Amino acid sequence: MENRRGRYSLEELKLLKRGAESQIYETYFLGIHAIVKKRISKAYRDPKLDRKINLERTIMEAKLMYNALKSGINVPAILYIDKDNFSIIMEFIEGITVKEVLWKNLYDPKKIGEMIGEIALRLHSSQIAHGDLTTNNLILKENKLFLIDFGLSKRTNDVEDFATDVHVFLRSLESVHPDKKDEVFDGFKLTYSKFKLYEKVMETLKDIRMRGRYVEERRSKSSNRE
């Protein structure tokens, strides 16, 4: 109650989490349990580039979260946008990340995969690529999965962007949950395969992994034995 900041009232900001590009604070906004996602200026960035990146991403993030919500994906409700401070105030989701869920064996990996596939299906069907679809950006709350952090999202119709989402997701499984990768990804494909561009996405996924030195396949094709 004692803290009144700017034009909106926040009650006691408490730093909850340090993200890669933002600080997440816990607070109450007009009585609603909320978080403030505030993009941080980076000391290492040129100020002009810094401002451009932070402003563009704040606006884009809010827009795309709203679009995702409209297409039936659980996302935190947006309560306020303060673009001068690169801040979005949104509903607090009380749950745990899928990363922890998998680490602590709290849920069936295949089922989690199916739920994530469902989210990707809805997202891509509404022409949104998330841009950072990792197990760290999915929160489980009362058996419902919430997608957070739309900081790298974009509106797109490009199969390449959808395939990149799948690639980033697969990469997060490979690097953080190598033991559960297959189960989760099998579940993912089960639901995501309803996407009308599924075949093309999977083909492009293969391309991406070959192109950028993800070359298990490429090696056997080309001049390995020299």
Add this chain to the structure above:
Amino acid sequence: MKVLGIESTAHTFGVGIAEDKPPFILANVRDTYVPKSGGMKPGDLARHHATVAPDILAKALEEAKTSIEDIDGIAVALGPGMGPALRIGAVVARALALKYNKKLIPVNHGIGHIEIGYLTTNAKDPLILYLSGGNTIITTFYEGKFRIFGETLDIALGNMMDVFVREVNLAPPYVVNGKHVIDICAENAKDLIDLPYVVKGQDMSFSGLLTAALRATKKYPIPDICYSIRENAFDMLLEATERALALTEKKEIMVVGGVAASVSLRSKLDLLAKDWSVEIKIVPPQFSGDNGAMIAYAGLLALKSGVTIPIEESVVKPRWRIDEVDIPWRN
């Protein structure tokens, strides 16, 4: 135990000798091919390596005050790299192993960079930035292998900056008095111009940045472009690094590979480190570029874990990824 290591994956032919007790590195001799103009032609590279090999080998043994008979194994970087260059190193290594009846040890070039990093920086459990001309990789060791958290989806950061300065006739040479010419050029910049900034999760893409920067030369002063391309490229890398830090919660960042020598990258990393309360550990300059000592040292670790290869199986692997290599010595 002593291992002699041969590096010949790209422009450098190097021979190093490592021992399993301090000071660990007994010799590190190399010769780097510099084309008079343009890029490197693989054939010219191979000719250079074949020409300098006997001399470099002799100098390394002399520097280590040892004879080939006292060496326990011959390590060689079998990849990744340019085929014709790799083959010279492989031929020399096979010949030595055969003639002197030594164990042959296959070493992945990237693992060489990483292991010499551990040795010289004393990093314990770092997030690793492996940045060389041909590689832009964010990795960390986990359960027997180096796992890749992020990398370039197309060209490497170092290569991209080299190509840019070459195309605008600022290079070669690429490094003058220890500074990359893109940094020297950027010192005269007046303004940041708008160039693509592409981070996908923890991965990066630099080819669009290069294309746009080359196109921008028609409209903007070269120093402004040098500055802007460097800022965008490094900031993309640092953002991807921050994402990997958030995911892994590591407290050290170790930087290895040729680009580790960049002064402008170093100052950006220092700012990032302060912000995240992590330590930055950068491989010293004599071991940052390609060198034989890193192959010898990684080979030594491999040999102690029983990793050797029969000569007839020692084919070169131009596209050998670091995450395909089992690392038995780190468990």
